Amino acid sequence: MADNKFSELHRAVYYEGDKSGRVTVAMLINMIILVSTDQSDSLGITEKDLTNLGFGWVITQYLIDISRIPHIDENLTLTTEAVSYNRFFCYRDFWVHDEAGNECAHIHAVFVLMDHKTRKMTRVLPEVIEPFGAEYTRRIERLEKPVGIMKEDTIAAKKSYDVRFFDIDPNQHVNNSKYFDWLLDSLSEDFLMSHDLKHMNIKYEKEIHYGHKIDSLVVIDNLTTHHQIKIGDDVYCEADCEWTKR
Amino acid sequence: MADNKFSELHRAVYYEGDKSGRVTVAMLINMIILVSTDQSDSLGITEKDLTNLGFGWVITQYLIDISRIPHIDENLTLTTEAVSYNRFFCYRDFWVHDEAGNECAHIHAVFVLMDHKTRKMTRVLPEVIEPFGAEYTRRIERLEKPVGIMKEDTIAAKKSYDVRFFDIDPNQHVNNSKYFDWLLDSLSEDFLMSHDLKHMNIKYEKEIHYGHKIDSLVVIDNLTTHHQIKIGDDVYCEADCEWTKR
Numbered sequence: 001m002a003d004n005k006f007s008e009l010h011r012a013v014y015y016e017g018d019k020s021g022r023v024t025v026a027m028l029i030n031m032i033i034l035v036s037t038d039q040s041d042s043l044g045i046t047e048k049d050l051t052n053l054g055f056g057w058v059i060t061q062y063l064i065d066i067s068r069i070p071h072i073d074e075n076l077t078l079t080t081e082a083v084s085y086n087r088f089f090c091y092r093d094f095w096v097h098d099e100a101g102n103e104c105a106h107i108h109a110v111f112v113l114m115d116h117k118t119r120k121m122t123r124v125l126p127e128v129i130e131p132f133g134a135e136y137t138r139r140i141e142r143l144e145k146p147v148g149i150m151k152e153d154t155i156a157a158k159k160s161y162d163v164r165f166f167d168i169d170p171n172q173h174v175n176n177s178k179y180f181d182w183l184l185d186s187l188s189e190d191f192l193m194s195h196d197l198k199h200m201n202i203k204y205e206k207e208i209h210y211g212h213k214i215d216s217l218v219v220i221d222n223l224t225t226h227h228q229i230k231i232g233d234d235v236y237c238e239a240d241c242e243w244t245k246r
Numbered sequence: 247m248a249d250n251k252f253s254e255l256h257r258a259v260y261y262e263g264d265k266s267g268r269v270t271v272a273m274l275i276n277m278i279i280l281v282s283t284d285q286s287d288s289l290g291i292t293e294k295d296l297t298n299l300g301f302g303w304v305i306t307q308y309l310i311d312i313s314r315i316p317h318i319d320e321n322l323t324l325t326t327e328a329v330s331y332n333r334f335f336c337y338r339d340f341w342v343h344d345e346a347g348n349e350c351a352h353i354h355a356v357f358v359l360m361d362h363k364t365r366k367m368t369r370v371l372p373e374v375i376e377p378f379g380a381e382y383t384r385r386i387e388r389l390e391k392p393v394g395i396m397k398e399d400t401i402a403a404k405k406s407y408d409v410r411f412f413d414i415d416p417n418q419h420v421n422n423s424k425y426f427d428w429l430l431d432s433l434s435e436d437f438l439m440s441h442d443l444k445h446m447n448i449k450y451e452k453e454i455h456y457g458h459k460i461d462s463l464v465v466i467d468n469l470t471t472h473h474q475i476k477i478g479d480d481v482y483c484e485a486d487c488e489w490t491k492r
Contacts, residue, residue: 014279014280014283015276015279015280015415017416018415018416019411019415019416030259030261033261164427164431165264165430165433166270166427166431168265169260169261169263170263170264170267175261181410181412184412192411
């Protein structure tokens with residue numbers, strides 16, 4: 001199989017870090033979307049071209065594995081590869097390596113193509129995915145869904161957030177990474193300063209827009225946390241996280 | 247007078263832009279603090295060294311002039327110079343230039359040295375500022391204070407924000423740039439999409455901490471907006487903005 005990986009260097013700067021000097025998960029996600037946008041640009045299939053065709057990529061799920069969260073001021077290598085696609089889904093992998101070549105994070109992502117007019121998922125157009133070297137497959141991956149929150153009475157915390165003007169990015173969506181701030185801010189400072197995120201399964205269910213008021217809910221089960229983003233009774237996003245003691 | 251300017255290149259990436267694809271003021275401020283931190287590192291007077299001495303730099307005021315706000319994917323040159331200092335204040339200038347060498351923004355900033363133990367302003371130590379080539383002067387700049395909000399009944403909007411875990415940066419403060427998101431998010435999407443910020447005078451009065459709930463208030467007077475960040479009746483930050491129609 002051909003190697004269709006695309007890589008670039010990225011210096012993690014101080015405003016990509018949290019209080020502990022570690023890169024935030026939100027910024028880690030921003031970085032990997034950056035390398036995939038740069039790959040698109042290098043292949044001449046820009047976000048703008050896609051918009052002009054009436055389409056846009058939407059991420060529906062991330063499976064995030066973190067071996068070691070990088071610190072600010074590290075020089076990282078961001079790598080991506082569009083691995084395969086079927087009628088409706090594209091599967092893309094991302095890797096973040098440190099200067100010594102050690103893997104810091106691996107992220108598996110599921111993308112769908114959205115029709116801007118109907119705002120619904122549409123069939124993947126081979127011409128927008130084949131230049132990446134992705135292989136067509138009839139197989140649909142059966143990825144585990146996050147457990148989310150099963151019983152309301154187990155909720156440890158619930159915080160509300162208004163979606164801000166600056167949460168909307170140049171792609172006209174709530175920036176993907178904002179969800180991570182909402183999800184993880186529901187945990188206490190004590191928890192966030194004493195734990196490292198090792199694994200996260202996050203699934204986006206519905207689009208969130210400017211002006212929405214969302215609730216971020218969390219259930220804490222020892223070293224596992226379960227999360228939901230809701231508006232009223234509707235679930236917009238679910239996630240499970242696995243942590244280790246720092 | 248010796249040229250003590252320090253410059254570096256910076257690519258504005260998509261997550262540094264707003265819905266319109268323009269770099270946010272928050273990110274512009276992040277970028278200039280980055281270049282000044284890098285200058286400190288290059289001179290061997292790191293933030294960490296200062297912390298070990300029991301001190302930290304705190305910004306008390308910015309005067310921001312924007313000729314043209316850069317777009318994402320522009321390659322910018324960030325420049326800084328510590329110009330002068332007196333017993334209590336350091337004055338630093340910043341410039342952001344585009345690839346053609348045109349000035350996009352000029353920012354004049356006032357810094358003070360804070361004693362971490364007392365959390366009060368302390369006398370500037372010559373040894374932490376002289377390596378930058380800043381000149382000692384007895385003159386204290388009389389910078390205009392923002393007008394802020396004079397009459398409560400003129401307030402056009404008031405929005406509340408909880409300070410989040412991820413608002414605190416590796417320097418253990420609410421990241422400077424967060425204030426800009428709070429201040430400007432009080433304006434409507436219509437206003438923000440149809441106006442360009444030309445000038446901003448912002449003054450930080452008191453430290454904001456994790457867990458605080460702040461109010462962002464705005465008065466709109468045609469192409470001038472006046473802002474305050476308050477907790478209860480106490481003013482934590484004031485700003486005036488001048489805008490042009492886009």
